[in-house]
Amino acid sequence: MDVVSPELNSLLPDEIMDTEAIAMEEELPAEHLAAPPQSEPEPPQVPMETELPEIVSLCPATTSMQITSTSTDAQCSTSSGTQLLLAPSGLISGTTTSAKTTGPAVTQNLPKISSVTVPANHQLIINKVSGAPAAVGKSPVSYFSSQFTKKPAVSTAGPMITKLIITKALNNKGLSSPASVAPVVTGRVVTQSTPVTPPRNLTIGETVSTVPQNTSGNSKVAISPLKSPSKLTVVSMASQSPNSPQKSVTLPLSVALGQQILTVQQSAATSPAKAGTCQSTAQTVKPVQTVGGVGTSQFKTIIPLTTPPNVQQIQVPGSRFHYVRLVTATTGSSTAQSSGSTNTNPSIQPAKPVMMNAAVRMSVPIVSAQTIKQVVPKPLTSAAQVVTTSQTPQRLIMPATHLPQIQPNLTSLPPGTVLAPAHGSGNMGYAVLPAPYVTQIPQPAFVTLTSSSTFSTATPIQTQARLSLNGLSASEAASRQRKPCNCTRSQCLKLYCDCFANGEFCNNCNCVNCFNNLDHESERLKAIKACLDRNPVAFKPKIGKGKQGESDRRHSKGCNCKKSGCLKNYCECYEAKIMCSSMCKCMGCKNFEESPERKTLMHLADAAEVRVQQQTAAKTKLSSQISDLLTRTTPAITSGGGKLPYTFATKEVAEATCDCLLEQAEQAELTNQPQAVAERLILEEFGRCLRRIISFAGKAKTDCPINC
DNA sequence: GAGTTTGAAACT
């Protein structure tokens, strides 16, 4: 599968990138769109992902549109009749049957879609379908359905841009394990389009095993068009014919989630011939986990959930992530959720049962956008295994119960919002995790994605990608992890709480009576809903990212400072390192371009930063000098079997040591350390110098046994 | 670390 490089992706038109510019649901007339050319024969298999010469965006105003992919190289195939159901919000689900299969909660009231990538040789027809799934929301739901229709392949040259989508049809029905969960991964897919070139770097190994049951491939893909993720790409729509034996698919998918890029590879015990095709199969889903990487990186964990038969979701956290949803097709009769029942669009067919079982791990280190690195295979053995490692910011996907109520506001949820199926009830439930203020909060993150089928021994491939986040380098992002909150009264369920506001569970915080955790999911959901009721964009990033870079960043709402002059961190603009704008209602603002106070502050900050860098460099240099001197100095004095240690304390070494001590003293002074602390630091530094000298002395002794 | 200041969020 070919994916477009991040650079190319960044060049995409804003219309495509900016989901806000695309209003789907609300702006569209209620009337149905023309029925998709359902009659048009579908090839048994449809390329799962294609290279598109151009990016297709779904325009809100259009009642009916047809998107055609002219690219070749389709790698994934879907069975005929495969449809994409596009939730207004940009969630996209594919199904071969009807709107029934569409998870109501997912497709409902999600107004924006940025773009869709259609399998090569196929046309994507998008229709608006009115009618609310009975079980779903309070208000009638209108949504769009799309259908892939085969189209003549057109060869294309040069890099193509493909937008994200990872899809998997899931269905628990017929599976032995009711608790199985279908993992859903979503994100922007970025692939490099060289047809021949295998996907690089990030890979999600996904093994899929088919089930003999009636599991014609139905795959739904729910994609959140959240702001940043504006680029949405439907990558895979796979369906497998019911009769086809177990087919496996090795399917590389590149997925860029927000700024994060990762390549997804599906592999199944399949014949090579089948490679490159995406097949939806009955699968049981393994718990999905995202594992955070190292050090400061942020990792997220998805906890295995019991899910309702047809809905599986996974969220890939991380700021610019969109929630992706893998929806299991339901058996036509039972589940049928409502969306189908009310559907007036004749083109929509009942969904076929699909089951899926997979474990997914994602590893997406965020670093440089241009850099995509390494793939490290890491098999997952236990379906129930929940992996998580590191320390800090964790993002958990957890079961929730009342999401339908929140659904209408899904579009307001920030990237990274987590939707997870609820336990028990047949109703769709989600845990909603709003994402961070993207532009404000660095998200050092390593997300590991791995998916493997339960029945397959194929080794999942773990990949990593490094992408820049909000213009921050990896080190910056890592160094600016969110602070633990100290909430005492809000139960961490109000926007006062940074954790909550950023869509994260409290972890290692100092809060009191915290409800922002797995144990209080219902309260948390209510709180989220309340926040969204008050402000539909409560979880959206406050600082918009300018098209041209940082200079265009501005506070969406503006500050309201009165006493701080907007030159303290009380001011959200100043805190975000942006200048106040006309949006602000501040008084006595000094946070503007020509402000002398601001310039002074900036200079001081710069000077301080330079100072720190100089000190670090000086210390490093001195250390290296000491080491160098110790290695080069060869005193003539020897004793017995070797040189006496003190003979290494030459004048140069002594001077360098003194420099180190002075440097340490200076640092202590600069940081206003008490004298006692300063003395201790100096002594410790001296100890380190001595150890180094002794170490080299010992080394020299052993290194030159002849002379010594 | 305790107390104060500040402005966003929440409430009326």
Next chain:
DNA sequence: CAGTTTCAAACTC
């Protein structure tokens, strides 16, 4: 929508 209160972070001592 404006005024007030609540809240937690930022800041000061």
